Amino acid sequence: MLVDLPGGWSPLLGRLAWSQIPYANPILAPLFVAVVIGAIIILGLITYYGKWTYLWKEWLTTVDHKKLGVMYIIIGLVMLFRGFIDGLMIRTQQVWAVGPHSSGVFGSLHGYLTPFHFGQVYSAHGLIMILLAATPLLVGFMNIIVPIQVGARDMAYPYLNALGLWITAAAAALIMISLFVGDFAHNGWFEYAPIFEMQYSPGVGVDYWMWTLQLLALGTTLGGINILATIIKMRAPGMTWGKLPIFVWASLASNVIALTSFPALQVALALVAADRYLGAHFFTAGMGGNLMLYTNLFWIWGHPEVYFVILPAFGMMSEIFPTFSEKPLFGYMTMVLASMAIAGVSWLVWLHHFFTMGAGPYVNTAFSVATMLVGIPTGVKVFNWAFTMYRGRLTFNAAMLWAIGALFLLLVGGLTGMMLAIPAINYMVHNSVFVVAHFHSMLLVIVYAVFGSVLYWFPKVFGFKLDEFWAKTMFWLFSAGTVLVFVPMYMLGFMGMTRRLEYVFNTAWQPYLDVMELGIVVYTLSVLAFIVLLYVSVRDHAKNRVGADAWGTSRSLEWLTHSPVPFYNFAVLPHVNERDELAWRREHGIDHVRPEHYDDIHMPNNTGVAIIIGALTFVLGFALTWRIWWLCIVALLAIIVLMIIRSFRGDPGYIITGAELQRMEEEAYRREAQIADSHHIHPVSGGVVGNAMAYQRNDSSK
Amino acid sequence: MSHSAADPTMHPEVQLSTSKGYFLGFAISAFLMLVATFLVTSHSVPPFGLLMVISVCAGIAVIAQIYFLLHIDISEHNIWNTVALVMFIPLFLITIGLTWWMFSQLYLRTMDMSVMSSAMQPAVHASATPGMADMPGMNAHTDSGN
Structure with a gap:
């Protein structure tokens, strides 16, 4: 030990000991019981509902x-x-x-x-x-x-x-x-x-x-x-x-x-x-x-x-x-x-x-x-x-x-x-x-x-x-x-x-x-x-x-896509013409246009690595706090190994096909049509209103 | 989301890096750190000289790391590295410069310099700590004392 540790230290548990749990504290002990019961109820409910x-x-x-x-x-x-x-x-x-x-x-x-x-x-x-x-x-x-x-x-x-x-x-x-x-x-x-x-x-x-x-x-x-x-x-x-x-x-x-x-x-x-x-x-x-x-x-x-x-x-x-x-x-x-x-x-x-x-x-x-x-x-x-x-x-x-x-x-x-x-x-x-x-x-x-x-x-x-x-x-x-x-x-x-x-x-x-x-x-x-x-x-x-524009007077780009926002955000990337794009489109009567054609899009895959590394950083922090050195080393090594594995594997992502995208979009538009404030929605390709564009013009569709 | 960005090995930073460069950068920094550690632990140089030598070592290590490990140069394809560098330099001068200034002003008002230089003496041969000599603003007053 490079510094004096009052209160003892053991190789297995570091400074951790039963006496560190404040079970005699009249404020913390009841709180602890309440937290444990609350956690059991929440975990139980998650399990019960599968x-x-x-x-x-x-x-x-x-x-x-x-x-x-x-x-x-x-x-x-x-x-x-x-x-x-x-x-x-x-x-x-x-x-x-x-x-x-x-x-x-x-x-x-x-x-x-x-x-x-x-x-x-x-x-x-x-x-x-x-x-x-x-x-x-x-x-x-x-x-x-x-x-x-x-x-x-x-x-x-x-x-x-x-x-x-x-x-x-x-x-x-x-x-x-x-x-x-x-x-x-x-x-x-x-x-x-x-x-x-x-x-x-x-x-x-x-x-x-x-x-x-x-x-x-x-x-x-x-x-x-x-x-x-x-x-x-x-x-x-x-x-x-x-x-x-x-x-x-x-x-x-x-x-x-x-x-x-x-x-x-x-x-x-x-x-x-x-x-x-x-x-x-x-x-x-x-x-x-x-x-x-x-x-x-x-x-x-x-x-x-x-x-x-x-x-x-x-x-x-x-x-x-x-x-x-x-x-x-x-x-x-x-x-x-x-x-x-x-x-x-x-x-x-x-x-x-x-x-x-x-x-x-x-x-x-x-x-x-x-x-x-x-x-x-x-x-x-x-x-x-x-x-x-x-x-x-x-x-x-x-x-x-x-x-x-x-x-x-x-x-x-x-x-x-x-x-x-x-x-x-x-x-x-x-x-x-x-x-x-x-x-x-x-x-x-x-x-x-x-x-x-x-x-x-x-x-x-x-x-x-x-x-x-x-x-x-x-x-x-x-x-x-x-x-x-x-x-x-x-x-x-x-x-x-x-x-x-x-x-x-x-x-x-x-x-x-x-x-x-x-x-x-x-x-x-x-x-x-x-x-x-x-x-x-x-x-x-x-x-x-609500529909895409929840307030009816919104101005910026996020109100252009559906509410709730689909996981891919925009089926076709919008083409931005003005600073307050939605306000500009509303003024020009093109706020309800929709794309005529959908291309395949590329999305990232889910990963469990992030949450596991997060959990390991918690273990590392806890072990460092209590000076449980073996646990620090285990957690740190596990983090590094996971990082290396993830880096070498990478993420190729996955493709959502245009047809699938179209199906999801149709569904979103149908849902939106049931809400009172949405109007006529007509499909357009690239150019609308003079030389202004509503959507990114894709090379393949040119 | 453009498809060219999907393959990280095609990025210019990755294309530029070589394992030789990384090992060289690592070896230079490790060597300089060893030299500094040896000089500090062996007390073979007087405190002010020690400060100078390890500062020079640190400076060279920083440059080696910036060049070999971070690949910061002012070329066209590394434009964002250059932007980062342009942001870093004024921030570095501000933090180090203003800190030096405020502490030198503080010491003018709070430190008795005659006490300080006599306090330096045991530090020279008794302990491994470099004493007050590494404080900003102290060098001018202490180097004559040693």
Whole structure:
């Protein structure tokens, strides 16, 4: 052993022992029982209905970008719920443990969580919300929408796409299992040097945190490569850069950030691993180490990551506003430039996370100015959205409400961000809940945009709309919760309340904490409304079915194909004539044309390799956390061998014949004809309306 | 989805790569790493000289890997590699340059240089750690001390 391991180690089980299972914990033990019972019920139901084959063939081994995207979003929503429960626990502890006379239960002096447990809760809350909720939700949407919007049949690398999903799932599983086996990190979601060193955090919590993050970084980088290659190489004929839908531009900017910044995080984490596993001294206070270098390396990734998650949200808003304003997006080119500018500036601002390090006036001023520069492209975007709505024919349905809510939160979060960009103010409110309220406002922009997109694109993926009444109920409950939680939090920040308090010493803050607790209760109601929304929508799906253009005012290419989108996306690749292709076709009366002739198309095969490698990365992460070396070696070798086997075998794909395609298309058109809003559909070959083309002209049919 | 893309062995990156090139790249990097490891463990060079030598080794290894393993050159068929390189260079300068700048400013304000250079002494002959000499901003102050 290169480092001292307190608590013993055995060659067979590493640091794992029965004492690591928290069966005496009054919160975790009942939860564990509930999870086991829930899992048995779900597995039992799958077996009872004989769905294992379906699940394996249609979902677990799929390389279809839409199904992978849906699974990304399911992971994101489940983890959003887990992170929300953590938030509920934090709020409840803080409203309970105020002042020296507050009661305590479950072994805690005040409140119901011990400081160590509370530390794990807020660390898990942060890591989960940013990297396991926001990131998979956004990656999921990019996965589903980008290939359809650029007119491709799948991602550039379908197998890599599946691999990215299953590695992300492995990371989610790793952080979930830390609930019941061992502890999670208790030092905050971004950790601090040197407290994460072995001497100060001897448990497995930091190891869980480190490997979870490492797996996520790997999965997200793979996803980023795939989306970039898809956008650059797979665009439909006629789709020049100037005709790219705006969400695709946002995804492009976002994934350029992912590709360039995640390696910095992986290096930082690898150095932490060297410290904790090999006894190195990269981030210790002495022996040649430097603890601020960790903070530096982390935020070199961390700040670009913030824009990695906000840019797709901006892209979503840019799609929703024009559709429900019945106008083209105002200032398309400035929107593109603004996205690229935000991506560029994201690399120049990371020091503002640690202004208080004391790098001095020159450095702080430079980074302060760079940070304020972000306000320019963001302001351009806000004005563009406002001008898109200006004199538009606005429809205030639920998706639009979420987008407008995101716009308001962006103003609140953006302007407080400008305040924080001033070092003098930053020194005053550093590590206060003012900062917490600021970045929650920004991350709620993402949540609002995501829920807006769930409503907006749900009919495209599943073929029916979600229930408007419950969607609006959820929106208003969620917004009320946001106001009740975060307005008092901004105020408490100005009063000097620091973040991550498991005991609140100032009884004068009690009323504010009470309001925040009320807010989290309202949030809980909105979660219930979401569940009702899903139930009601699925129950009534037959009467909410939609045709290709679900909203009637949609503008971009994804609304051209059927809803739900067939697995091959487009039977014949469309030829793109204009920026808002569908709007242009509608104007010229050719939005309901269909191809006259179908050619054979080539599609990728399903593969079980991706999910097996995903499972092995989970085993690897678990074994590394518990230092079970033999298991690490077995898992790593198995991954490498599988990679080699898969690479040599490759995937020849398979052919769908034109006749088969025609049969499936006829069926889809028949289904669509039963829905009220679809009109006459007439077949055309290549050219329609002068020299404009509806479909890719195939060489064989010329 | 074009059919030409279905066969990955036809891609220019694959066509350009040879097993000889990969082995050469691997051998050069492995050799340079061995040299660096030997120099660090044997303490045969004073700290500042050591820093210089292993930096040069690292630089050559990076170039060898970029050329032999990543096939980054500025030719026409590798256009996307060139794009990646064009993106990488400013990012590299930004991260390393700004980090160097902020830490040199930090040390000006937080480190007592006379204490630092005396703290260097035991590191030279007692332990394997290169001490503070590998920190950005410290070289100018420490090399005269040794």
